[in-house]
Amino acid sequence: MIELSRIYKTFNPGKATEVTALRDVSLVVPKGEFLVVVGANGSGKSTLLNVIAGADAASSGSVRLHGHDVTRLPEYRRSRWVARVFQNPLSGTAPSLSILDNFRLAALRTGNRGLSIGLNEAFRRLVGDRIAVLGMGLESKLDQPMGALSGGQRQALTLLMSVMAPTDVLLLDEPTAALDPRSSRLVMDTANQLIREYGLTAVLITHNLKDAYQFGTRLIQMVEGSIQRDLDGRARSQLIAADLLDWFG
Numbered sequence: 001m002i003e004l005s006r007i008y009k010t011f012n013p014g015k016a017t018e019v020t021a022l023r024d025v026s027l028v029v030p031k032g033e034f035l036v037v038v039g040a041n042g043s044g045k046s047t048l049l050n051v052i053a054g055a056d057a058a059s060s061g062s063v064r065l066h067g068h069d070v071t072r073l074p075e076y077r078r079s080r081w082v083a084r085v086f087q088n089p090l091s092g093t094a095p096s097l098s099i100l101d102n103f104r105l106a107a108l109r110t111g112n113r114g115l116s117i118g119l120n121e122a123f124r125r126l127v128g129d130r131i132a133v134l135g136m137g138l139e140s141k142l143d144q145p146m147g148a149l150s151g152g153q154r155q156a157l158t159l160l161m162s163v164m165a166p167t168d169v170l171l172l173d174e175p176t177a178a179l180d181p182r183s184s185r186l187v188m189d190t191a192n193q194l195i196r197e198y199g200l201t202a203v204l205i206t207h208n209l210k211d212a213y214q215f216g217t218r219l220i221q222m223v224e225g226s227i228q229r230d231l232d233g234r235a236r237s238q239l240i241a242a243d244l245l246d247w248f249g
Contacts, residue, residue, distance in 0.1 A: 002029040002052060002169060002201060007061035009047050009225075021047040022058075023225040029203065029218075031066070031168075033232075034195050036216035037205045040248065044225040045205040049171050052203065054078045066168050079109055083162035085191075087174040089154040092161075095147025099138065099157065102146050103127045106161035130160050134190065152183025159190050163198055170195060172204040176211065184208075188215060209244045221247055 009022040021044050029035050039045045050056035051063060054075035062071045065081045086092055093102050104123065128139040134156050138149075146154060155175055162170060172191060176184035188211055195202045206212055212219060218232035219239065229247070231239060 001031045001064075001066055002027070002203070003062075003064040004028075004048075004051070005062045005064075007051060007063070008059045009044075009051060009056060010059045013059070021225050022051065025061075025225070025227060027220075027227065029201055031201050032199050033218055034192075034202045034216045035204070035218045035220065036212050037203060037220050037222060038207070038209070038212050038244070038247070039222035039228075042224075043222040045222055046173065047225075048222065049084075049173055049203060049205055052169070053082055053084055053171055081167065082169045082171060083109075083165075083167040084171040084173065085155070085158050085162060085175045087177045089151035089158070089178060092158050093146045093154060095145065097146060098143045099131075099146055099149075100124060100127055100142040102157070103161055103164055106164040109165040131157065134160075134186065150183070152179050152186060155179060155183070155187050156190055159187065159194060163194055163200075167198075168201060170200045170202040172202065172206075174206055175204075176206070176208060184211075191215075209241070209248075213239070213241050213244055 004025055004027040007022050007025040008020065010018060010020045012018045025048065037045050037048065047056060051058050054070065054073055054077070058071060062069060064070065065078065068081070070078050084092070094105065124142060127142060132139040136153060136156070138153065138157070146157070149157070175191065176187050179187060192215055194200065204211070204216060217236065218230070219236055220227050220231070221229040
């Protein structure tokens with residue numbers, strides 16, 4: 001569960017460049033909910049995600065993750081609960097390391113980095129089996145450098161890496177923005193499957209209105225740092241694609 005209470009975020013306070021990116025935002029995302037966030041540039045979407053992740057500290061208000069007050073915790077201290085996939089497929093992986101090495105690092109993200117996970121045959125089989133579901137043939141190329149892969153391949157693998165260690169919250173930061181349509185579909189289908197399979201609480205920010213319409217169980221629109229619309233349940237199911245276009249008309 002994600003709980004935001006009366007969040008404000010102001011950049012450069014007291015200066016000529018002062019900008020208030022979030023204005024009194026309160027939001028509860030129950031465990032297992034897949035929340036999609038849309039909004040124009042500058043509406044506060046990315047700042048909202050950064051405040052949840054801990055990349056940006058809230059100016060005021062509180063942040064709780066699965067009952068834990070994390071308001072003052074930095075990003076790395078929240079990694080025991082939060083995994084994140086970035087817009088840029090080059091982010092979140094080590095390009096010079098092999099696919100297998102990257103998965104090992106992902107598996108060590110939340111635990112002791114000492115003895116528990118080695119590059120033995122059992123771990124190789126585990127990674128191979130997980131990658132095989134993508135249908136890309138990469139399960140036979142585990143020693144290939146991550147940097148040699150296409151953006152779509154890296155983004156799909158990053159999603160799988162996000163659940164290599166136990167996690168509760170998955171943050172998706174425009175994960176298909178830099179991808180072609182075919183790769184975008186694979187990434188979104190993979191994300192949707194993982195969210196359901198692992199019962200993750202997920203937040204997706206996107207400019208892709210087709211994805212916003214097709215995915216998620218709840219949809220919010222942000223305008224000038226505030227939540228303008230919040231649709232779930234029946235209201236979300238009755239939404240039609242033309243409604244989303246009207247929001248930005």
